[in-house]
Amino acid sequence: MKLSGNTILITGGSSGIGLALAKRFLNLDNQVIICGRSKDKLEQLKGEMPEISTFCGDLSASKTLVELQNFIETEYPHLNILINNAGIQYNYTFSDESEILTKIDYELACNLNAPIKLSALLLPCLQRQSQSAIINVSSALFISPKSSAPVYCASKAALHIFTQSLRYQLEDSPIQVFEIIPALIDTPMTKGRGKSKMSPDQLVDEFLDNFKANRKESYIGKTKLLRLLHRFAPSKAESLMKHS
Numbered sequence: 001m002k003l004s005g006n007t008i009l010i011t012g013g014s015s016g017i018g019l020a021l022a023k024r025f026l027n028l029d030n031q032v033i034i035c036g037r038s039k040d041k042l043e044q045l046k047g048e049m050p051e052i053s054t055f056c057g058d059l060s061a062s063k064t065l066v067e068l069q070n071f072i073e074t075e076y077p078h079l080n081i082l083i084n085n086a087g088i089q090y091n092y093t094f095s096d097e098s099e100i101l102t103k104i105d106y107e108l109a110c111n112l113n114a115p116i117k118l119s120a121l122l123l124p125c126l127q128r129q130s131q132s133a134i135i136n137v138s139s140a141l142f143i144s145p146k147s148s149a150p151v152y153c154a155s156k157a158a159l160h161i162f163t164q165s166l167r168y169q170l171e172d173s174p175i176q177v178f179e180i181i182p183a184l185i186d187t188p189m190t191k192g193r194g195k196s197k198m199s200p201d202q203l204v205d206e207f208l209d210n211f212k213a214n215r216k217e218s219y220i221g222k223t224k225l226l227r228l229l230h231r232f233a234p235s236k237a238e239s240l241m242k243h244s
């Protein structure tokens with residue numbers, strides 16, 4: 001894929017990995033639209049980068065996804081890259097979480113339903129362009145889950161399989177389907193968790209090399225090793241990740 005001259009929507013582009021992708025793509029002469037729930041965060045970023053476009057909304061709601069589709073069709077009909085990056089992670093134990101049904105619904109809506117639905121809603125727009133891409137951000141936790149976030153791990157495993165299947169379905173279309181599989185990255189999501197994290201910029205460096213070469217799956221940093229370990233010594237990979 002070309003790295004410049006694209007029109008790119010990045011969900012969750014106001015923080016962490018999404019923001020690093022947004023800044024890099026802006027520097028590479030792309031039109032970038034970012035989306036998040038916090039109006040304040042988006043306004044602050046718009047002040048720092050006036051050339052960026054913003055859309056404020058909670059993507060866990062189908063109504064917001066349709067509003068975003070309308071916004072794109074009206075303002076950015078040349079959109080050719082969708083990056084499904086927005087996500088949340090809840091850590092809790094199933095036996096003593098009082099808000100469990102609400103949390104399950106919200107986490108699945110953000111991490112799984114939103115990327116699937118947005119891909120469907122923006123497909124006609126992406127199909128109109130000569131070269132386009134859907135990029136889904138999953139997680140190393142689909143390879144081996146951890147105990148503290150079962151629903152998060154399940155959402156990422158499902159997103160991985162969805163990405164693979166959609167890639168098959170769109171094989172003969174102008175839309176290429178990519179996946180970023182991050183290791184532990186230093187972002188607000190992982191604040192106070194884990195050691196030896198990669199920076200979001202390091203992730204972007206690795207991903208762009210793959211994107212440029214049309215390599216569909218970007219296993220970032222240590223996820224390459226985890227993938228190998230899981231293939232040849234699955235129980236070792238599982239015990240390594242269980243309490244990560």
Ligand SMILES: NC(=O)c1ccc[n+]([C@@H]2O[C@H](COP(=O)([O-])OP(=O)(O)OC[C@H]3O[C@@H](n4cnc5c(N)ncnc54)[C@H](OP(=O)(O)O)[C@@H]3O)[C@@H](O)[C@H]2O)c1
Binds near residue numbers: 012057059088182
């Ligand atoms: N950091 C890691 O180590 C790591 C590892 C593996 C995978 N990932 C994945 O990478 C992606 C980005 O994570 P990150 O670490 O960069 O997290 P982050 O810094 O917390 O950023 C998450 C972004 O998503 C937005 N967002 C969250 N829920 C949303 C919703 N319902 N509607 C619209 N926007 C929403 C947030 O903005 P608002 O809060 O303003 O809505 C923010 O811009 C996620 O899918 C995550 O699961 C991260």
